[in-house]
Amino acid sequence: MKSIAVVCGGDSGEYEISVKSGNVVAKHLNPTRYKAYLLFISGREWYYQDGDGNRFQVDKNDFSISVGNEKIIFDAVFNAIHGTPGEDGKFLGYLDMMKIPYTSCSMATSAITFHKDYCKRIVKTHGVKVAESILLSKNHLPAMEEIIKTTGLPAFVKPNNGGSSVGVSKVKTLDELLPAIEKAMHEDTEVLVEAFIGGREIGCGVLESKGRMIVFPITEIVSKKEFFDYEAKYTEGMSDEITPAVVDEETETYIKATGAYLYQRIGCKGFVRFDFILTPKDLFFLEVNTVPGISPASIIPKQAAFMGISLEQLFDMTLENII
Numbered sequence: 001m002k003s004i005a006v007v008c009g010g011d012s013g014e015y016e017i018s019v020k021s022g023n024v025v026a027k028h029l030n031p032t033r034y035k036a037y038l039l040f041i042s043g044r045e046w047y048y049q050d051g052d053g054n055r056f057q058v059d060k061n062d063f064s065i066s067v068g069n070e071k072i073i074f075d076a077v078f079n080a081i082h083g084t085p086g087e088d089g090k091f092l093g094y095l096d097m098m099k100i101p102y103t104s105c106s107m108a109t110s111a112i113t114f115h116k117d118y119c120k121r122i123v124k125t126h127g128v129k130v131a132e133s134i135l136l137s138k139n140h141l142p143a144m145e146e147i148i149k150t151t152g153l154p155a156f157v158k159p160n161n162g163g164s165s166v167g168v169s170k171v172k173t174l175d176e177l178l179p180a181i182e183k184a185m186h187e188d189t190e191v192l193v194e195a196f197i198g199g200r201e202i203g204c205g206v207l208e209s210k211g212r213m214i215v216f217p218i219t220e221i222v223s224k225k226e227f228f229d230y231e232a233k234y235t236e237g238m239s240d241e242i243t244p245a246v247v248d249e250e251t252e253t254y255i256k257a258t259g260a261y262l263y264q265r266i267g268c269k270g271f272v273r274f275d276f277i278l279t280p281k282d283l284f285f286l287e288v289n290t291v292p293g294i295s296p297a298s299i300i301p302k303q304a305a306f307m308g309i310s311l312e313q314l315f316d317m318t319l320e321n322i323i
C-alpha cells in the first residue's frame with residue numbers, strides 16, 4: 001500500500017476550486033493500492049486534515065506527518081493545487097529537493113507554462129500560431145496607442161501569471177485599455193495585452209503514462225458570456241462544453257496531433273489541457289493548464305469518461321506513471 005499526499009489549497013483565487021479538486025482525487029484513488037491523505041497548503045500553513053477534522057502539521061524538513069505514533073513518509077504527491085504554488089513550479093522545486101515524486105509537470109515546465117508570455121514564445125518556436133501580444137510591467141508601460149498598434153482592437157488584457165480568467169478583460173475601445181490594464185495589475189505585476197482571436201475555443205486533454213500517450217476527445221467551449229470568464233467557468237448553465245467537439249475529421253486530427261506534439265516539445269507530465277482557438281484558417285495556441293480542473297464536471301474528466309475511462313482509472317494511470 002502506497003501513501004499518497006493529495007495536496008490542495010494554494011495561495012491564489014483558485015483556493016476553493018483546488019480544495020474541491022483535492023477532495024475528488026482523495027475520494028477516487030484506488031483503495032486497494034493507495035492510502036490517500038488530503039493535505040492543505042496555504043502560505044506557511046501546511047497540514048493534513050483527517051475525516052474528523054483533526055489537523056496534523058506537516059514537518060517541512062522531510063514532508064512527513066505524524067499521526068498518533070505513526071510517522072508517514074509519502075511515496076508520492078498528487079498535485080491538485082491550481083495556480084501558485086502548485087502550478088507555477090514553486091512547490092515542485094521543494095518536492096524535488098525532498099526527493100518525492102509528483103504527478104504534474106516538472107518545476108521548469110510548470111514555471112515556464114505558467115508564465116503566459118514565455119510559454120507562447122516557446123510554442124511559437126515549435127511552429128504553432130499564437131496571438132500577437134505585448135508584455136507590460138510597471139517599468140515597461142508604453143503609450144496606449146502604441147500597445148494597440150501591436151494588438152489591434154478588440155484586445156485581451158490578462159495577468160501574465162494567473163488563471164480562472166481572474167482579472168481578464170476584453171477591450172473594444174482605446175479608452176477601456178488603461179482601466180483593464182490596471183485591473184489585471186491587481187492580480188500580477190506583469191500584464192499581457194493580446195490580439196483578439198475570433199474563433200471556436202477548443203480544449204485538448206493529453207496524458208502520458210508509462211510511455212503511452214493518450215489524447216482525449218476534444219471539447220468545444222461555448223460561453224454564454226462575451227468570453228469564457230470566471231462566471232462562465234464556474235456557474236452551471238453559463239457555458240456549454242461539447243465533448244467530442246463537432247469538427248471535421250481532418251481538423252480533429254490536426255488539433256489532437258498539435259496537442260500531442262506540444263506535450264512532448266514542452267516536456268509535460270501527467271494530464272494537462274491545451275486550450276486553442278480554431279479560426280476558419282488556423283489553430284492558435286491560447287494556453288496550457290498543467291493542473292487542470294478535476295471534478296467530475298471538469299473538462300478532462302468528461303473527456304476521459306467519453307472514452308470509458310473512470311476517475312479511478314485516470315488517477316491510477318497518473319500515479320502509475322511516477323511510482
Ligand SMILES: Nc1ncnc2c1ncn2[C@@H]1O[C@H](COP(=O)(O)OP(=O)(O)O)[C@@H](O)[C@H]1O
Nearest residue numbers: 131156162163164165166194195196197227228
Ligand atoms: N487572445 C484571445 N482571443 C480571444 N479570446 C481570448 C484571448 N485570450 C483569452 N481569451 C478568452 O479569455 C479566456 C481566459 O483567458 P486565458 O488566457 O485562458 O486565461 P486563464 O488562465 O485565466 O484561463 C479564454 O478562455 C478565452 O475565452
Ligand SMILES: [Mg+2]
Nearest residue numbers: 164165275287
Ligand atoms: Mg484559460
